[in-house]
Amino acid sequence: MEEIKININGRDIVTSADRTIMEAARDHGIEIPNLCYEERLEPYGSCRICLVEVEGARGLLPSCYTRVTEGMVIRTNTDELHRIRKTIIELLLSDHPVDCMTCERAGNCKLQDLAYEYGVKKSPFEGEVHVYDILADNPLIERDYNKCVLCGRCIRICREVQGVGVYDFVNRGFKAVPGTPYGKPLQETPCEFCGQCVSTCPTGAITSIPSKGKGRIWQVEKVRTTCTYCGCGCQIDLHVREGKVVEVSSPVMVGPGEGNLCVKGRYGYGFIDHPDRLTSPLIRKKGKLVEASWEEALDLVARSIRKAVDTSGPDSVAFLTSARCTNEENYLMQKLARAAVGTNNIDHCARL
Amino acid sequence: MGEERTRYKLVLGYGTCGIAAGANAVKTALEEAVEKGSYDVDLDIAGCMGYCFKEPIIEVTDRERDYSVVYGDLDAKKVLQVLEEHILNGRVIEEWVVRKSDDPSFGEGDFLANQHRIVLRNCGRINPESIDEYIAVGGYQAARKALTQMTSEEVIDEVSKSGLRGRGGAGFPTGTKWGFARKARGEEKYLVCNADEGDPGAFMDRSVLEGDPHSVIEGMIIAGYAIGAKQGYIYCRAEYPLALKRLEIAIDHLHQRGYLGKGIFGTDWDFDIKIKKGAGAFVCGEETALMASIEGRRGMPNPRPPFPANEGLWRKPTNINNVETLAAVPWIISHGGDKYAELGTEKSKGTKVFCLAGKVRRSGLAEVPMGYTLRQVIFDVGGGVREGKEFKAVQMGGPSGGCLPAELLDTPVDYEAITATGAIMGSGGMIVADSSTCMVDLARYFLSFTQEESCGKCVPCRIGTKRMLEILTRICEGKGVPEDMEKLQTLAADIKAASLCALGGTAPNPVLTTLKYFRNEYEDHILRHKCTAGVCPALITLFINEETCTGCGACLKVCPTGAISGEKKEPHKIDPELCIRCKLCLSRCPTESIWAE
């Protein structure tokens, strides 16, 4: 991409023409506050927090949406911008329960951070506050639109990233709110329960039910690991509290999944502490499964395969691999089957 | 046009305004009578002639004498009398005449005489359902000329020369906009006609579509050729069934003639038009929301840039124009851009159609040259305020426009001059208010409209206008505090600066302009707990004038709470404790003895 020169807050910056103002600023250590912006999504420009001044432009421009052009002179932190951002936060808080004391998202909420940064203790605006029923119509996802800031991120992630499109806004004016078709419960929509909407919601409006009340962000230790469900290798953060995994999230724009998870990666962690979970190999001895060491178990497998090959030929053995292995592991498995054992009887669970 | 074998031609105003006023009954009566009797007439229909305040109307043309009369306020019975008197006996029924072709000073003749009709050139004059009638008045000559004798660039130059600016509200120079779309890179381009017309009090686009759909389509054919778009869309709200029907008829006729489709007008240029029905959201008139709606998404605006000229419908270069803008185009191509530019002011050329509504005597459709003053439009064309009341204000530019006082009546109709007052030209709505209008209540009304129609996407518009509306409601309820005026002002400034689209960007205008020009009314409400116009229920008391009350008891009978008492033929009284200020009594009193204060 073409390199261009711009100026942000008096600093000359060289950037590339495909960057938005927000990206170019961030590349150079200048953070522009935002709310509806999400790296995984197409820019939207709705919250108006990221507005900046651009010389010669008609009015303020959303920095998340506007691409840089040669010679652009941008200001991100004027008094007027500060006042406008503050007004927007005050307006948002004038229609918000402000019950951070008990909110799941406290400490991990963009609205809270903005209110803190702009020193909005109490909104000077009074008026109607929404009272919506909390929607907990399924075991995984709870929706409390009283806390919704209408950033549209849930709508967009479901449509743009998941390709599902469960939500859109309904109604207009003050009554506008995200919703499902005809207000149906999530199970009656094509929802996949991936929880992507949970992951992008900047407030406590969409939260996970299994982790409810199990610890807020500062109470958990995040342990970075790789999801074990498939070979994609999505990076996940296990939220661990008192030795127990209480929630799973994925770091945005990190690893192959870039912060996106499916239902298994996000919600399928119940097996970790499950009493039925196998933690060592079992060998059936005299009709009973008995715990064994890995060495003993692998030896037994190797011997049995050899015996079968010796007595009935290589095609008496078949190999089945798993989608939970990486491509490399699956490759090695077929190598083992074809080269070491000498059979083409190799298959994969993903084909079943 | 009917064959000229009868002496008289009767044309019935058959637009939505006429139908709403009872034109269907008139039509049936006429058709039956003409069928049975032996009148020397043929019947035809036309769209709105502009005389909405006199509908149902009928124009009787005497072909022998090249003379016509317009009759107004007709009904099924009166129209039969017209047949008897005028057609059979040759006697004009003077008291029903609205206009005589040979005497502009007669009746309401000056309504038309003071106008200059370019966009409305055929409205009310031809049958909008007949392509032949359009062609007979020179229709499709401009498109033919553009496509066969001019290059795209020449067309754009001609439109630029005319000085035509977008009539959808923003007033962007049309030629320049076409130039952007022409230059935009891309094989596939689109042309969109914006016929959403969502502002209350505006009906010019509807009238043009109902009265002369071909002029808009011809404008589209020319525009499509100029920018290089082979596909056009008309985005029209489903609440305009008659406009949609006439558009569909017109498009059908055009396909039959080879004026739409492949290789039109015998050239190798293709152009076709699809109609997209909107569900009637004000915000869907905003161009980016409109495109989202055409694409099948929820109609919500997107930030610009990118502008539609570069990334429009399905991310292809797109040009969007208003109905009125497009309807002016054929005239400009036929008569030349210079001719159009002769009319108007330095920066605002040509004519503008206004919808006169509210307390104006002649509510209807008026087209005047730019540069006319508001006074000329409202008084000379509109006939001034109804019932001889005093003019108080005019709301210019629809719900997002501004409210201008009598002192500004000499402001010319000119984009820049009107913007300087705090109002906007908008699409051309003019709602006239008289002394019985409370300006705080008026601002509250318009804001309640924009708040409800806000798409909800951005915070300042969605919550900001809601909070402003709540403050205004409080003031109207007598619960305002002095700081409210300041609060409205600063919040309005932030909403204007921070909103994503012009809906939010202009929504505070009625509040800001009333605060500026009618501040005393805000102060009356807040400081003195008075609504001087006698409108806001919480702030008024109703009185009966003992001097003039005849004790007829009409008020007593309608009062739903029994607040009125009095002996027959004795002056009556209202108990303020029981009165709920519904003002039913006020409207019933035959001696106008009841007033609110």
Ligand SMILES: Cc1cc2nc3c(=O)[nH]c(=O)nc-3n(C[C@H](O)[C@H](O)[C@H](O)COP(=O)(O)O)c2cc1C
């Ligand atoms: C809230 C809103 C509503 C609008 N409604 C209309 C409309 O009904 N008709 C229209 O032509 N333009 C409307 N516009 C203006 C359009 O966005 C656009 O500027 C116009 O259609 C361009 O055509 P023009 O250049 O011929 O005026 C609206 C704009 C806003 C912000």
Ligand code: SF4
């Ligand atoms: S869980 Fe996934 S599929 Fe379901 S609504 Fe959320 S994002 Fe869409």
Ligand code: SF4
């Ligand atoms: S639910 Fe959350 S993500 Fe969705 S619009 Fe509301 S605040 Fe944004």
Ligand code: SF4
């Ligand atoms: S200004 Fe209002 S109508 Fe326009 S995008 Fe924002 S919320 Fe929607």
